[in-house]
Amino acid sequence: MAHVIDPSLYRDRDAVPIKRALISVSDKTGLLELAAALADAGVEIVSTGSTAKTIADAGHAVTEVADVTGFPESLDGRVKTLHPAIHAGVLADLRLEDHERQLAELGIAPFELVVVNLYPFVETVASGADAPAVIENIDIGGPGLVRASAKNHANVAIAVSPASYPQIIKALTLGGTTLAQRQRLAGEAFAHTAAYDTAVAEYFAENIGVRAEHEAAKAADGGASALPQRLELTGELAQTLRYGENSHQAAALYREPAGRGIAQATQLHGKEMSYNNYVDADAAVRAAYDFDTPAVAIIKHANPCGIATADSIAEAHAKAHACDPLSAFGGVIAANREVTREMAETVKDIFTEVVVAPGFAPEAVELLTAKKNIRLLTLPADFARAELEVRQISGGLLAQQPDTFEDFDSSSWTLVAGEEADEVTRRDLEFAWKACRAVKSNAILLADDGASVGVGMGQVNRVDSCKLAVSRAGDRAKGSVAASDAFFPFADGPGILIEAGVRAIVQPGGSLRDDETIAAAQQAGVTMYFTGERHFFH
Structure with missing residues (x-):
């Protein structure tokens, strides 16, 4: 049942002028442009650590968080913004006269803008850092500020990405942020912290003693205990695709925060990938990477029209293509080794939608990029298959462990x-x-x-x-x-x-x-x- 709120308890706050901003960011992209715009608009900037130093070095006035709280940053920076003088200014609902009165009594000024992006946890994991370094990059104060600001979006605008800075800068010239704008930013913020927490949870499940417990449980009950009790899927919009399987279907690519698969591949050349391209490329990689020896899979409509292994990747492609040359026309090719010049020599004369591989020799790139439309994708260096396969059904999800040949004998x-x-x-x-x-x-x-x-x-x-x-x-x-x-x-x-x-x-x-x-x-x-x-x- 929906809660009915008495509107007489609140005062209307649509446009909220930005008078005071709290900024604490790990990613400094666009920071100085934002800080300059805030300073020019007369906004008081409160900041932490390296963010404050970056702003001050650029010649803009900035107040250190420690000067607001009266408490120094401590424990190697673990404690900075976790203080009532900060969170009360973020969480006060100024539609309520009583909140406004309490802030005045406490001598705390409100914030109308909070700009926070979190410690680079996913990037630290991807770098191969050891467990202590990874754990140190689990942000605590940042998510608290983000969630507090998003909850209080009636009064505060929260920006978690440099991509949001231009709209904040524009709002400065228009008299403030609108309620609709703050609602959108709040939604992005909650999605951001959800993805962050999921990445942390996945890391713990895979690395911090949990895997051994899962493996023991799996051996005891056939694998059921290795499946999570709660399944949360998060992805960030990476690319809006021209359309889905058919031209009347909207489609997009979302990337998992800690993914290392085809969604994270780097496109070297060619037209934008389509929905069907991604489906076929994923199936091709799945097939080629079943083998330890050089292997090539050619896929059409998610089915192989040729799979082969050989001593060289060029020979593997030639053998795979020979299986069904007619169906291979307009197909997707995956190789589990670098694409060599010799392989590129045979591919260049065949109409191919996508070639995906762990790498391409410079001579291969030169040959294949002569074809304007062919898409060349390089898989991440740390490419890995997902440890759980998920499929949507009406009203829910199906999940299973992937079918692999790790124990093939x-x-x-x-x-x-x-x-x-x-x-x-x-x-x-x-x-x-x-x-x-x-x-x-x-x-x-x-x-x-x-x-x-x-x-x-x-x-x-x-x-x-x-x-x-x-x-x-x-x-x-x-x-x-x-x-x-x-x-x-x-x-x-x-x-x-x-x-x-x-x-x-x-x-x-x-x-x-x-x-x-x-x-x-x-x-x-x-x-x-x-x-x-x-x-x-x-």
Whole structure:
């Protein structure tokens, strides 16, 4: 039920002139321009530490917080603004005559503007700093000031980003900030502190003794205890996209504060990324980074049209492209190694939307940037996959641990038909088993010499996926190996693969009719392994 407030208790405060400002910032971007505008407008500036010194060195009058509180900054700067003389001036609701009276009795002047950005916690974590340095960069007083100012937005404007300074400077010339403006700034401020606190919580969960507890709990109950009791997702608007999956859908890219993935990639060249570009690039990286050896994945509509490994990244791309050159037209390429000149030589003549990699050789950049529209993305140096996959559904969220191959070991497979695979065949089976994880279910992938040669994806029955994989492989199906992301419910699927000439099959097993599937492989003299695990990808 909404609370009804008696308007007679308050006095209208729409435009609030800025007479006194509190400034305490770690990021000094735009500080001097703001300070100059405030000084020119006759605003009293109160500030802390290095911020105050920067303003004073520029020749502007500034009052140290310690002079306001009568208490020196202490404990290596941990205690500065945590004082009633500051917070009362920020929190006083001057629509209330009693608050105004109390301030006068206490001899405290109100603030109409607070400018605060927080200690660089995320940047400190990203730098690889040790735990003591990271923890020292957890801001305490800053979030308190931000939240207090945002709560009291009826009276105070809060700016947490240099991007907000221009509107503050303009407000000085218009007689003050408006209520609507302060409400917007308050919303940004609360989002800012929420993202900050989430980043701190994630760091503790991953680094400060919590991981070991989670791993122990995971071992005890299959992983359920490793999932958080409360899930908070935060992201900051990084880019408004032209449109979403279709032209009538609005879309944007939001970046997680501590993310290290495709959202944090640096674009070196080309048109702006689209919504679909990001979806496909993420799927491509997911596929290529399943492998430790040089690997390339070519993705179209979130499905692979080619995945391959080789001794060099150029050879891996050539093998991946050969899988389905028709579908690769207009695709997205991901490489798990630097893109070399040799790889760029083959890519430059193929219409490609995006190439994403950990880096590009200078000669590769020169060749590829000759194509005006191709997008080149460099992944962060500390690229890492998210430790929790989240998907929105109506009314809520689904979350799961990512499907990875960290514990992949083909020696644990069970031979159920045919002869033990030789070393070459086993390597191809291992490749196919990993590669099929990147294919939308129902997934069938045919492979030879460390490369996909036929892919059947996204079908509503496994038989059709088998037919599609064989059809796309053509003559290359003969002598290839096959991987299925889940068990074959009947022997008809393996029958299609066997008839096409595959020499070995790997699948999870677990069907009620496994005996029929095994018998079909045994009769044909085809090697078949059960892995005991599946890799659905919806």
